[in-house]
Amino acid sequence: MTHVLxxxxxVSGCTVAYRIAQDGVRVTLVEKSGTIxxxxxxxxxxxxxxxxxxxxxxxGGLWEKVEKSPLIETVLFxxxxxxxxxxxxxxxxxxTPSGPRYLSRLDSVVVSTGFESAAASETAHLQVEQGAxxxxxxEIEALMIDRGKNAWLKDEPKSVAFIQCFGSRDEKERSxxxxxxxxAYSTRAAKVLRHYYPDCEIAFFxxxxxxxxxxxxxxxxxxxxxxxxxxxxLKITGGSPAAIQYDDPTEGMKTRSFDLIVLSEGIxxxxxxxxxxxxxxxxxxxxxxxxxxxxxxxLYVAGCARAPMKIDESYADSLAVAETITACCGVCxx
Numbered sequence: 001m002t003h004v005l006x007x008x009x010x011v012s013g014c015t016v017a018y019r020i021a022q023d024g025v026r027v028t029l030v031e032k033s034g035t036i037x038x039x040x041x042x043x044x045x046x047x048x049x050x051x052x053x054x055x056x057x058x059x060g061g062l063w064e065k066v067e068k069s070p071l072i073e074t075v076l077f078x079x080x081x082x083x084x085x086x087x088x089x090x091x092x093x094x095x096t097p098s099g100p101r102y103l104s105r106l107d108s109v110v111v112s113t114g115f116e117s118a119a120a121s122e123t124a125h126l127q128v129e130q131g132a133x134x135x136x137x138x139e140i141e142a143l144m145i146d147r148g149k150n151a152w153l154k155d156e157p158k159s160v161a162f163i164q165c166f167g168s169r170d171e172k173e174r175s176x177x178x179x180x181x182x183x184a185y186s187t188r189a190a191k192v193l194r195h196y197y198p199d200c201e202i203a204f205f206x207x208x209x210x211x212x213x214x215x216x217x218x219x220x221x222x223x224x225x226x227x228x229x230x231x232x233x234l235k236i237t238g239g240s241p242a243a244i245q246y247d248d249p250t251e252g253m254k255t256r257s258f259d260l261i262v263l264s265e266g267i268x269x270x271x272x273x274x275x276x277x278x279x280x281x282x283x284x285x286x287x288x289x290x291x292x293x294x295x296x297x298x299l300y301v302a303g304c305a306r307a308p309m310k311i312d313e314s315y316a317d318s319l320a321v322a323e324t325i326t327a328c329c330g331v332c333x334x
Contacts, residue, residue: 001026004325005092005109007080010038011059011311012112012303012318014066019322021071028103029066029074030094036074037063038114040311044144046188048195054188055311075101083109083280087298087328108298108325111280111290112318113272115304117167117265126166128263131238137166137182137264140189152196157259160193161244162186163233164206166263177287179266180308183209186264190226203227203258205246236261267308300324 002025006013009031017027029036041063046054066072075096082093090106117138128134135143143153164182183206190202206228222228235245241257248254269288270276277284282301283291289308290301302321303314 002107003028003103003105005030005080005090005103005106007109007111008032008038008113008305009036009066009074010112010114010303011040011062011314012114012305012321013038013110014062015059015315015318016110016112016302016322016325017072018062018066018069019319020325021069023326025071025326027069027072029072030078030080031074031076032079034076036066036076039138042138042145043141043185043311044147046144046185046192048191052188052191054185055315058312058315081279083299086296090298108300108328109280110300110302110321110325111276111282111305112302113270113276113290113305115308116268116271126163126233127235129235129237131242132240133242133259134236134238134261134263137185137189137262140262141185144189144192147192147196150196152192153260155259156197157193157200159201159203159241159258160190160260160262161203161205161256161258162190162262162264163236163244164204164264165208165232166265167268177308178208180313181310182264182266184310186262187221189262190221191224194224194226201227201258203229203256205229205231205233205244207232236263267304270305273305298328 004020004025004027006017006027006029009029013029014036017029021027040059043056045056046052075094078094078096080092081095083090085091088107090109092103092106094101094103193200193202231246231249233244233246237243241259242261243255243257244261245255273288273290276282277290281293281296281299283293285291290305292299292301300321302318303309309317
């Protein structure tokens with residue numbers, strides 16, 4: 001029976017594992033944390049009175065399907081420390097809590113180790129003094145999971161600011177690129193805010209806006225009385241209220257207060273990407289994301305380990321990797 005090793009059990013890893021298991025492929029799924037699902041398992045649906053196409057529904061039930069599949073073995077609290085060989089005959093060493101485990105005669109290996117977010121105080125262009133009233137995009141996502149029918153946040157905010165491109169588009173941070181996800185999740189979060197708190201003042205501080213939908217999405221938000229300010233804040237100070245100091249494009253230096261400031265973090269290469277590239281025999285692009293190498297057939301990179309992707313993009317990318325693996329099973333000895 002064909003045997004595939006999948007490293008990382010977030011959206012990408014679970015999607016690949018479940019899809020190829022459906023075709024009769026045996027999978028060993030290795031995850032360094034204590035649960036599968038990765039970051040997306042901590043993301044909440046962003047529907048208001050209608051679906052806002054955030055992508056969370058795409059993976060509904062996926063974790064349970066992976067856990068119940070008789071062809072998928074999940075190995076938690078573990079890391080793959082070495083990969084050798086080639087397509088149809090890979091070997092791997094897995095560091096587990098009970099000691100090293102050795103896998104052999106693997107037909108393919110998929111690296112789906114996800115991404116890192118910028119730390120809440122880590123940015124080259126913006127000074128952040130932590131305190132009350134400051135949340136990260138990840139924290140806002142987590143709060144959406146448990147929101148009720150008539151209330152969301154513990155205290156009703158009168159004003160909320162979103163800081164876009166936090167930790168992105170900055171050469172000093174090796175992240176001179178668009179993370180693609182920030183505009184999508186933050187503008188949908190703004191719609192949720194407006195749904196619960198119609199009178200809340202909502203402002204976006206941005207450098208450039210990424211298309212979220214085919215229609216004129218940002219015009220719709222502006223008509224919903226959401227303000228867009230094209231500039232990069234210089235300083236954020238936590239407090240009750242919190243404050244943003246910025247150079248307004250028309251009025252010069254200003255300071256504005258908000259009940260809540262959301263740092264819309266971008267996507268960064270995983271902290272172990274350099275090590276994995278060297279150890280697993282992978283390439284990297286200029287930003288540090290992993291790349292498959294032509295000379296190492298059978299070794300794939302899926303999802304956000306390869307590039308910044310939205311949920312639906314990561315899901316589609318992983319399905320494509322799964323289809324490639326199942327298509328080549330006969331060639332690789334499956």
